[in-house]
Amino acid sequence: MTRSEIRAAFEGGPALVSYVAAGDPSAEATKEYVEALVDGGTDVVELGLPFSEPVAEGTTIQNAIKRALEAGMTPDAYLDLVRELDVDVPVVCMTYYNLIYQYGSEPGPEEFVEAAAEAGISGFVVPDLPVNESEPMYEACREHGLDLVFIVAPTTTPERLESMLDRTTGFVYVQGRLGTTGARDEVSENTPEALERLQDADVPKAVGFGISSGDQAREVVASGADGVIVGSAYVDIIADGVENDLPIEAVADRLEALAAELKAGARKGLPEPERK
Amino acid sequence: MSEESKRTTGAQSETQAGKFGAYGGQYVPEVLMPAVEELADAYERYVLGNEDGFVDDFRQRIREFGGRPTPLSHAENLSGRYGFDVYLKREDLLHGGAHKLNNALGQVLLAKYMGKERIVAETGAGQHGTATAMACAYLDMPCEIYMGRTDVNRQRPNVFRMRIHDAEVNPVDVGSGTLKEAINETMRDWATNVEDTHYVIGSVVGPHPFPAMVRDFQSVISEEMRVQSEDQLGRLPEAVIACAGGGSNTMGAFAAFVGRADHRSAEQGSGGVATSARLPGAPEGTHEPAADVDLLAVEAGGSSLGVDKAEGYAPNSASLSTGTEGVLHGARTKLLQTEEGQIVESHSVSAGLDYAGVGPELAYLVDEGRVEPVNVDDDAALEAFHRLSREEGIIPALESSHAVAYLEGYEGDGPVVVNVSGRGDKDLDTVIEESAARDIAGAPTMEVFEE
Numbered sequence: 014m015t016r017s018e019i020r021a022a023f024e025g026g027p028a029l030v031s032y033v034a035a036g037d038p039s040a041e042a043t044k045e046y047v048e049a050l051v052d053g054g055t056d057v058v059e060l061g062l063p064f065s066e067p068v069a070e071g072t073t074i075q076n077a078i079k080r081a082l083e084a085g086m087t088p089d090a091y092l093d094l095v096r097e098l099d100v101d102v103p104v105v106c107m108t109y110y111n112l113i114y115q116y117g118s119e120p121g122p123e124e125f126v127e128a129a130a131e132a133g134i135s136g137f138v139v140p141d142l143p144v145n146e147s148e149p150m151y152e153a154c155r156e157h158g159l160d161l162v163f164i165v166a167p168t169t170t171p172e173r174l175e176s177m178l179d180r181t182t183g184f185v186y187v188q189g190r191l192g193t194t195g196a197r198d199e200v201s202e203n204t205p206e207a208l209e210r211l212q213d214a215d216v217p218k219a220v221g222f223g224i225s226s227g228d229q230a231r232e233v234v235a236s237g238a239d240g241v242i243v244g245s246a247y248v249d250i251i252a253d254g255v256e257n258d259l260p261i262e263a264v265a266d267r268l269e270a271l272a273a274e275l276k277a278g279a280r281k282g283l284p285e286p287e288r289k
Numbered sequence: 290m291s292e293e294s295k296r297t298t299g300a301q302s303e304t305q306a307g308k309f310g311a312y313g314g315q316y317v318p319e320v321l322m323p324a325v326e327e328l329a330d331a332y333e334r335y336v337l338g339n340e341d342g343f344v345d346d347f348r349q350r351i352r353e354f355g356g357r358p359t360p361l362s363h364a365e366n367l368s369g370r371y372g373f374d375v376y377l378k379r380e381d382l383l384h385g386g387a388h389k390l391n392n393a394l395g396q397v398l399l400a401k402y403m404g405k406e407r408i409v410a411e412t413g414a415g416q417h418g419t420a421t422a423m424a425c426a427y428l429d430m431p432c433e434i435y436m437g438r439t440d441v442n443r444q445r446p447n448v449f450r451m452r453i454h455d456a457e458v459n460p461v462d463v464g465s466g467t468l469k470e471a472i473n474e475t476m477r478d479w480a481t482n483v484e485d486t487h488y489v490i491g492s493v494v495g496p497h498p499f500p501a502m503v504r505d506f507q508s509v510i511s512e513e514m515r516v517q518s519e520d521q522l523g524r525l526p527e528a529v530i531a532c533a534g535g536g537s538n539t540m541g542a543f544a545a546f547v548g549r550a551d552h553r554s555a556e557q558g559s560g561g562v563a564t565s566a567r568l569p570g571a572p573e574g575t576h577e578p579a580a581d582v583d584l585l586a587v588e589a590g591g592s593s594l595g596v597d598k599a600e601g602y603a604p605n606s607a608s609l610s611t612g613t614e615g616v617l618h619g620a621r622t623k624l625l626q627t628e629e630g631q632i633v634e635s636h637s638v639s640a641g642l643d644y645a646g647v648g649p650e651l652a653y654l655v656d657e658g659r660v661e662p663v664n665v666d667d668d669a670a671l672e673a674f675h676r677l678s679r680e681e682g683i684i685p686a687l688e689s690s691h692a693v694a695y696l697e698g699y700e701g702d703g704p705v706v707v708n709v710s711g712r713g714d715k716d717l718d719t720v721i722e723e724s725a726a727r728d729i730a731g732a733p734t735m736e737v738f739e740e
Contacts, residue, residue, distance in 0.1 A: 065601070065631040066469065066617060068476045069318045075463065088629055110316055111616045115630030120614055141316045141616070166320035168483060173322060191320060192481030 019057060019103045019135050019160050019183040023217035026287075027234040027279035028056040030184075030219050031272060032107065032244030034077040035060050036086030037251055040094045042261045046251065049265035051100045053272025057184075058100065059138065059242065062091045062108035069140035071195030073245040076252060088116050088125065092132040103135035105162065105183070110142045113150065126153035136160030136183045144176045151180055162186050165211065167203050174210070184217040186242065189224070189233070196245040197223035205236040212237065225249075227278025234282025241279055246271060307497020307620075310656065312649035315496040317619045321476070324483045325496050325619075331403050332498040336395075336505055339569040343402055347395050347506075348570055354427055355384045355394060357509060361517035361706065366680040371696055373703025376526065377683065378514055380538065380710050387686065387711030388510060388538045389420035393489055395506035397424040400487035407482065408432045410489040411475040413440055413468035413534070414641030414688065415447025416711055417491030422456035432456040435474045439466035440640045447715045465634040468535075468644045472618050492535025493648030496619030500540075500648050505568045507541025512568075512575045514706055515545050527701050528583035531708040532691040533609060533662070534642035536651040538710035539586050545571070547659060548578025583661065586651060587695045589637030590664035596625060596633060606635040608647045609655050609662035622649040638667035638723055639687035639716070665694040671729045673697070674713060674720055679731065686711035687719065 022028050031050040035043050047058055063078040063086050070078065095104055106129055110122075117124025129137075136159050142150060144163055154161045160183030165174060167188065178185070187208065190201035204220055211218050220233045221242030230241045247268055254264035306329060307313045315325055335343035351357050359382050364375040380388035397408055408430050412418030418434040425432035434451055438460045441448055451458050464470040472490075479488040493500045493507075511529070518525050531542040544567065567576055591605030603625045605611070612623035617632060625633045625645040637643045654660040665673075670687060673694035678684045685693055689709045699705065713720070724732035 065464075066473055068473050068618070069480070071477070079463070082631070109616075111624075111626070111630040111632075113630075114616055115626070115628070140318050141619075143315060143317065143319050143322045145322075146314055146316055164319045166318070166322075168320055168323045170323050170326075173319075188320060191483060193477050 019105070020217065022056040022103055023184060023239050025056070027238070027283060028217065028219065028240030029054055029272060029276045029279060030057040030059055030221070030240055030242040031055040031247060032059040032061060032242065033247055033251065034063055034074065034081045035091050035094055036063060036081035036084050037077040037248070038080050038255050039084050040086065040090060042264070043094060044098060045261050045265045046268050047098055048100055049269040050247070050272045051102055053269035054276030055272050056102055056240070058102055058104045059107050059244070060095065060104055062088060062106055062112055064109035064112050067109065069193055071193040071245065073196065073248050073252070074194050077248045080255065088112055092128055095132040095134055098133070104133060105136045105138055106134045107138040110139050113139065122150045122153045126150070126157050126159060130157035130159055134159065136162055138162045138164065138186060140164060144173065144180060147180065164188050165207070167191055167207060178214050178216070181216050184219050184240065185211060185214060187211065187218050187220045187238070189220045189222045192222070194222055194245055196225035196249060200224065200229050200232045204233060208237040227274040230275045230278035231282040234279045241275065243275055307501065309500070309650045309653035311614070312621050312652045313497055313500060314621050315619060316616050316621065317476070317496045318480055320480045321483060324479070327403070329498040331399060332502045335399055335402050336502055336568070341402065343399070344569045347398055350398065351391060351394055351509065355390050356382065358513045358517070359383050361514065361521055364681050367677070367696065370680070371699070373701070373705065374522070375696060376522070376704060376706045378510060378542065378706055378708045380510060380708060381683065381685065381689070381712035385416070385420045385423050386714065387416040387420065388507060388541060389417045389491065389711070390423065391509055391541065392491065392503050392506040392537060393417065393420035393424045396487065396489040397421065397428050397430055400430065400489070401428055403487065405487040406431070406485040407487070408489055409435070409475050409478045409486055410491060411435045411468065411471035412491060413471065413643060414639070414686070415440065415444040415451065415715060416641060416686070418456070418458070419447050419450045421489050421491070422451040422454035425456065426454040433478065434458050435461055435471045435478070437461045437466035437468065437470045440468070440471070443640055443719050444715055445718065467640065469632065476618070492537040493540045493650060494535045494618055494620060494622070494646060500620065500650050503537055504540040504544055504650060507537050508544035508567055508571070510538065510541035510708065511543060511545035512571050514542065515575045516572050518706065522704055525579050525582050526704050526706045528585055528699070528705045529708065530585045530587060530692045530695055530699070530705055532642060532688045532710060533586040533588050533647060533651060534606060534644050534688060535646070536586070536648035538708055539651060540648060542708040543584045543654070543660065545575040546579045546582045546584060547654065548576065583701070584659060585695065586655070586660050586662050587691045588662060588664040589639060589642040589670070589691055590666040591636045592667055594664065601627060601631060601633045603633045603645070604636045605664070606637040606642045606644055607662070607664045608645060609651060610664050612647070617646045620649045623647055623652040638670060638719065639691065641686065641688040642691065663695060665691050667723070668727055668729060669694040669697065671720065671724055671727065672731065675724070675729065675731045683709065684713040685709050686713045687716045
């Protein structure tokens, strides 16, 4: 996959970006879950590489990361998992900078970015790497043809937004609300405003943080988003599976159904003539 | 760096904001970046520039409310024991019983000047939480403190003190329930309430401007040490010894001996250092480097200096001595971590030192050879706790006990200044339990009173 394919994933209508933590609760389960999410209509997979200090995550994903680490997920095991995935959509690696920085023989992002590119990763979301610290990572991504996706927060200033857009190639991750990740009952009222200030940016905009239902996906797309990012709602299903000792297939079926609901909801958010 | 990338990364990288050589920086979620930038701006204006007389206000309050200057006490019995003069810088006598008030008062006051309406803070041993709660009560600011469950259990007196000052205390149940988890949780609160909330970080860690700003508020310790040494000893000490967890009392005790940061970076071409200034109004001469004063950072050696990487556990908190470079809690610094970059659980008998990272400026000063990292183990710290209590009538915090313990192995001939960063009342439960369990020499027991 190359950057053109991440962007291409947004060209067939509103895109569904789906997050799960790799290795939650096992690498084997993650493979099936990712494939189910893609069967349900996911256009971009955001696969979390678990870090011990996930400061941008809410409780749901924190617990998922803990389960994955306890099950032995490592950066190398993560890359193996990516290689073994049987999906035809771009996979974005979401992780924290220290794991990228430590990988390989020399500190710095180059070796992990290279290994990730070889394994089939298309881009990165690194929540604790703001644009002003991103130079080495950006250069490494550029060298290997990967996208570095920046998160635009409700607090982001116009100057910072401009810096981010200068470096954005895949899509812009629009953080729909203040705080951390986690499913919410309502779409943040700030979402239309957040999208409005990005309307001139020539890059797909996907909204995340808090989306968990088809109705919310519809609302977000109706506000002008090119895609929705969903994580905690899936992770809740996985956590329920762990808690009740459900078979992988049963959990995968529920994930596929939720992805399908989200995708259908997103499509309904398009103005009538554009719906497919 | 290319012209284009200079332009796209904005002003921050051009000024190398918050960099101590390769360390420091601003590695935080985007949602916090405007707050961090706003704070950096406020730091430059109010703290470095004394705008609106902020530093004058701070200095007056830390005198009148805090009780500065703290004394430099000659420890006669320890001096006799070691054969050289030992002086104790008495931060245990600062209001609240620890150096933490210098920074907490400075930051809460700054938050007032910035128009913030709410304070959040993390705490390990509880001394920073107590100091923050105290400063918030004094300056009339709502305050919420996060504290790991393990630390809540081993520092109950401080939890109650925070509550007495009307602070809300939130126990954090994840992980090992110590400082690292408390910091994560406070960052999450800050990310949710960033528009009206200031996060009072308790040490010289975190994204710029925290490491530089906390150092500056704490630098009153070494300003006084220099002046008092000249007055009382007629010279500067041979060494300054301070315990290092995150490193706030360490940097406070060392700052005025290191000298102005820009001198170092200009001479050594080390890639830029965060700021070139110290707190305005410092006494004459305390900006000058004192290269002949040894600066010893005493880390918690715990029960062993090894790291069990497979188990993700270090039985110590010696990140300066044994850590490797990485990125945690907003800064690039030295960390206790696995080869893959997962942060390991640290350990110290002292809750206040129990942290897997350390301030980026300390990491830099160690690399530059200006600060020497040393360590003592849990047992030595407990022995020093009892020794100072018995021989000098001062009950030191378990953190400070590490610095006192290092005197046993110190090979110079003095005089030396030990920074007694805080008093040990908060640690009594731990000391009773751990001293009995380890059969610490010279420790009194409570057994005779127990039926």
